[in-house]
Amino acid sequence: MKNKNIFNESGIIITIVLISIPIIIASIILIIKAYNLLKKYVRSKNAEKFNAYLKALDFDDIQKLEKRKKELAFSLSNTELAGEAIPTDAKGLIKNITEVENIRFIEQKKKGQPRPYVEPDLTKLILWYLGCATFWLLFGTSIGEYLGIKFVAPDVDHYSWLSFGRLRPVHTNAVFWGWASLAMMGLAYYVIPRVSNAPIASIKIGYRSLILINASVVIGSICLMAGLNNSGGEYREYVWPVMALFGIGIFISLLNFLKTIANRTTKEIYVSNWYIISAMMFLLVIAIVAYWPTWQNGLGETIVQGYYMHQGVGMWFMLFNLGLMYYFLPQQLNKPIYSYSLGILAFWAQILFYTLIGTHHFIFSAIPWWLQTIAIVGSVGMIIPVVAGTTNFMMTFKGSWHKLSGSYTLPFYLIGIVFYFTGSLQGTAEAFRFTNLVWHFTDFTVAHSHLTMYGIICFMLWGFIYTIVPRLTGKEPPQLIVGAHFWLALIGLLFYTFPLMYGSTLRGLMWMEGKPFIDSVALMAPYWLWRAIGGTLMWLSHLLFAYNFYVMIRNKKEIEIPTSPADILKAKQELDEQLTN
Ligand code: HEM
Numbered sequence: 001m002k003n004k005n006i007f008n009e010s011g012i013i014i015t016i017v018l019i020s021i022p023i024i025i026a027s028i029i030l031i032i033k034a035y036n037l038l039k040k041y042v043r044s045k046n047a048e049k050f051n052a053y054l055k056a057l058d059f060d061d062i063q064k065l066e067k068r069k070k071e072l073a074f075s076l077s078n079t080e081l082a083g084e085a086i087p088t089d090a091k092g093l094i095k096n097i098t099e100v101e102n103i104r105f106i107e108q109k110k111k112g113q114p115r116p117y118v119e120p121d122l123t124k125l126i127l128w129y130l131g132c133a134t135f136w137l138l139f140g141t142s143i144g145e146y147l148g149i150k151f152v153a154p155d156v157d158h159y160s161w162l163s164f165g166r167l168r169p170v171h172t173n174a175v176f177w178g179w180a181s182l183a184m185m186g187l188a189y190y191v192i193p194r195v196s197n198a199p200i201a202s203i204k205i206g207y208r209s210l211i212l213i214n215a216s217v218v219i220g221s222i223c224l225m226a227g228l229n230n231s232g233g234e235y236r237e238y239v240w241p242v243m244a245l246f247g248i249g250i251f252i253s254l255l256n257f258l259k260t261i262a263n264r265t266t267k268e269i270y271v272s273n274w275y276i277i278s279a280m281m282f283l284l285v286i287a288i289v290a291y292w293p294t295w296q297n298g299l300g301e302t303i304v305q306g307y308y309m310h311q312g313v314g315m316w317f318m319l320f321n322l323g324l325m326y327y328f329l330p331q332q333l334n335k336p337i338y339s340y341s342l343g344i345l346a347f348w349a350q351i352l353f354y355t356l357i358g359t360h361h362f363i364f365s366a367i368p369w370w371l372q373t374i375a376i377v378g379s380v381g382m383i384i385p386v387v388a389g390t391t392n393f394m395m396t397f398k399g400s401w402h403k404l405s406g407s408y409t410l411p412f413y414l415i416g417i418v419f420y421f422t423g424s425l426q427g428t429a430e431a432f433r434f435t436n437l438v439w440h441f442t443d444f445t446v447a448h449s450h451l452t453m454y455g456i457i458c459f460m461l462w463g464f465i466y467t468i469v470p471r472l473t474g475k476e477p478p479q480l481i482v483g484a485h486f487w488l489a490l491i492g493l494l495f496y497t498f499p500l501m502y503g504s505t506l507r508g509l510m511w512m513e514g515k516p517f518i519d520s521v522a523l524m525a526p527y528w529l530w531r532a533i534g535g536t537l538m539w540l541s542h543l544l545f546a547y548n549f550y551v552m553i554r555n556k557k558e559i560e561i562p563t564s565p566a567d568i569l570k571a572k573q574e575l576d577e578q579l580t581n
């Protein structure tokens with residue numbers, strides 16, 4: 001096909017605009033830094049001039065200046081009224097005065113909010129979910145890291161169990177069902193009882209669900225490495241009995257959540273619960289549709305695959321995380337969500353459009369043209385919930401931007417929201433026919449997957465975990481390492497995705513010009529190296545996250561001063577018991 005000017009294509013224009021957003025932000029930071037540098041330079045020049053002037057002064061002038069200096073330097077000693085006595089703090093009212101031992105060049109971030117009372121049994125359950133999720137993040141992304149290395153060094157091993165084709169689904173399924181899903185479920189076990197103002201219906205069911213989900217990822221990963229899979233369909237490579245374990249795990253927790261919401265003592269069902277419950281219902285529907293035996297052949301199977309893939313990411317991960325964001329963002333900013341109605345509009349618009357867009361994975365395939373067109377129109381329609389959601393979050397932030405620099409959790413929230421906007425709209429741009437012609441089958445899709453699943457979902461989950469674990473355990477993570485986690489993950493993601501997007505565009509254009517395939521493989525080599533470098537930074541950041549998680553939950557004996565009424569009563573009871581024994 002003869003190339004047109006690609007810069008006239010709306011999909012390309014949208015993508016360039018989206019890519020420009022982080023570049024513009026980075027440029028603004030660069031300009032501010034350069035301006036400060038220039039200011040410093042001018043100041044030093046002025047200082048030199050002033051120095052020369054001082055040197056040229058005669059004795060009398062110097063005397064006058066010395067006298068004036070003394071006058072200006074005079075100040076009260078501040079002990080005129082208080083005297084010289086050393087201050088003491090017998091009532092223990094002053095905190096954080098041992099600053100000599102603290103690192104001073106890092107700003108002290110705000111600590112998590114005071115610990116609300118959460119039943120100890122529920123706390124334990126939530127920490128189990130989050131701990132298992134952290135394990136799967138390390139496992140899944142270590143596999144991802146190894147896959148990235150294989151692009152650079154394809155002959156690194158020759159074991160069938162470690163072959164690319166087997167390990168790739170181990171990576172995707174472990175991060176999907178092990179990491180992100182378990183983290184989301186653990187957070188939901190915190191959010192649902194709180195916004196319902198009722199205790200969780202059953203903690204036992206929570207554990208059963210945890211065991212089933214973990215079992216499915218363990219067995220599923222072993223089966224995949226052994227070569228036992230559900231054939232082709234992406235993200236449904238686990239054989240059906242394994243996926244059934246996962247589905248039952250979600251189903252029993254869904255019933256548990258529904259019972260809790262039914263027992264609520266609030267009048268309204270808070271918007272978070274709408275999102276979370278719907279996400280769980282959607283997951284069960286799509287899993288049954290995807291595994292149903294009667295449409296596992298031919299074009300029907302392809303249509304179902306598209307439906308499953310995009311409902312998986314959109315109606316499970318995205319819907320669930322939006323629900324969590326509607327709880328956590330207002331909490332962290334200590335103000336209500338900007339607009340409850342906008343939240344509901346985004347909810348219904350998401351359900352309307354997201355369910356229509358599956359076929360955009362198979363543009364120019366043998367699937368009916370009209371069905372492809374519906375998917376493209378639906379992909380454009382997705383602008384409505386994405387813009388509504390982003391506006392709602394940004395307007396909630398409005399007036400609280402200053403809190404960003406003083407908090408170690410909010411930057412994670414913000415990056416999640418920014419990628420929600422840019423990553424999703426990048427998807428809209430990818431769905432257009434021309435852009436899909438260039439990018440489909442290239443690594444552009446892999447870049448999009450990570451900008452969304454990593455940029456949106458992982459960043460949001462990390463923000464939420466750093467928010468609630470200190471509230472549950474009373475232990476804060478080391479702030480320097482949280483910062484290192486944030487920056488390594490963000491910079492790693494940019495290194496991973498931007499070169500892939502650039503290289504893939506060149507590759508797609510090469511294919512359209514009819515150049516030999518192998519030339520396009522050679523072209524991609526440096527971009528794959530960048531992916532491996534970015535992936536390594538991301539992987540390192542996960543080690544830091546795991547360490548922070550460990551610090552937040554480790555059982556170190558610390559003297560804790562109870563703050564909530566329930567904790568005070570418990571402490572009093574324990575003290576009474578000790579005194580009577
Ligand atoms: C406005 C919303 C979105 C639209 C219109 C959209 C569009 C697309 C399109 C057109 C593709 C297929 C590209 C191709 O194969 O040629 C795709 C792939 C993908 N998208 Fe999105 N996307 C959106 C949001 C998201 C979100 C929020 C996530 C994750 C949370 C996500 C995750 C993925 C993944 C993982 C793939 C790769 C699927 C595969 O393996 O082929 N997308 N998206």
Ligand code: HEM
Nearest residue numbers: 141144145147148172175180445446449453454535538539
């Ligand atoms: C250290 C971090 C990670 C590295 C190095 C990494 C690396 C990789 C590699 C090399 C692939 C195969 C790409 C291909 O076939 O061309 C891949 C695929 C994928 N990864 Fe990751 N990954 C990481 C983290 C994650 C995380 C945390 C998630 C989700 C939560 C994720 C989701 C995916 C998805 C959805 C695909 C399939 C992409 C597609 O078909 O479009 N990855 N990853």
